Amino acid sequence: MYYVDIPSAKEIGDLNLVRSDACISIYLPTTPLSREIEQSKINLGNLVKKAVAQLEAAEFDKRRILLLQEQFDDLLADDEFWNHQANSLTILATPTSLRTYRMANKLKDAVEVSDRSHLKPLLRAITFPHTAHILALSENAVRLIELTSDLPAREVSVPELPEDLVAVVGEATTKDYSGMGNRPSVQGQKPYLARYVRKINSALRPMLMRSDRPLILATTKPLEALFRAISAIPALPTIIAGNPEHLSEAELASAARPVLDAYYASQIKDFHDLFEERAGQNRATTDISDAARLATFGGIDKLLIDIDSVVDGFVDDETGEVTFGSQGDAINYGIVDEIAGRALRSGAKVMAVRKSDIPGSHDLAVISRYPI
DSSP, rough: OOOOOOOOOHHHHTTOOOOOOOOEEEEOOOOOOOTTTHHHHHHHHHHHHHHHHHHHTTTHHHHHHHHHHHHHHHHHHHHHHHHHHSSSEEEEEEEEEEEEEEEHHHHHOOEEEEESSOOOHHHHHHHOOOOOOOOOEEEEEEEEEEEEEOOOOOOETTOOOSHHHHHOSSSSGSTTTSSSSOOOOOOHHHHHHHHHHHHHHHHHHHHHTTTSOEEEEEEHHHHHHHHHHHHOOOOSSSSSSOOOOTOOHHHHHHHOOOOOHHHHHHHHHHHHHHHHHHHHHHTTEOOOOHHHHHHHHOOEEEEEEEEEEOOOEEEEEEOEEEESSSSOOOSEEEEHHHHHHHHHTTEEEEEEEEEGGGGGGGEEEESSOOOO
16 A cells, blocks of 8 residues: 655645755655565665765754754654655655655655755656546446545545436336336437436535546546536546446546546646747746746746756845856755745646656746746
């Protein structure tokens, strides 16, 4: 079993405000198999040594270094914690605090030391979370399935969700006039199906209209068309086609993964299309200095950032002016990371992607709220 505790976008924005004389950010591949976790603990010990070396090179207070080391020692000794992991672990430590986040996506080893946390890899976990609801809909059954990145898909209990068409319209209305139990024509059945879909919409609406998870339909074309016409609940354009009655939760989850991949790919394509349009209006840039100024004054609407690269330096708190660093040390920090944090706090849509997904394969791409 995976154990995850992923922060929200708001929490990541708030974490970006944390300041200390030393913030150590560590990203570490782990495994949900407790018998294989020892290598992750060894890797963590090596990353801590790298962080301490940076602090010592900066002549950091030895007593404060000891406080940091004690917290990492306590974490390494916590067998219960290490027995409940996922695919990656984030550790954000200061001399007086240590926070951990377990994630289902796989991250590379990384360690950053500065006066603030390095948060960009955390954004990847919320950019493409691989979570969704699946509505498996047929005349004979309706199920709402919850899909997450870390646990097996499961059916969700929904109050007042009808079991099937008969439960809504009655047995008699689903038979033809001969009383033989044969289905009437699609046209004759349509009013009953519409009543059925309205009942389903009424039951699902309180739960799904407040959800940030996309909805995937698993159904036939006629019921898909009715659901889209009647329900106010938005569903992804791609469906799991066919009658889902005999598909297990696991089978529905497997069929949903490509639908989610296509959805995420469409989000990146939409960004590229809008970026090209906004470039003609002087409202798009891949320049880090421009992006830093925009982020400082709340001017970023949408932002793509490269999850892997780190551009070291500083961003002025008041003006957004950038000073680039020649290399990483215990003083400077990731500039793109800082831009992302400021953008999140101003309500921007921020996505952490691979460099190849960014226009021109730059470190970032910005769509601004006003001309630059």
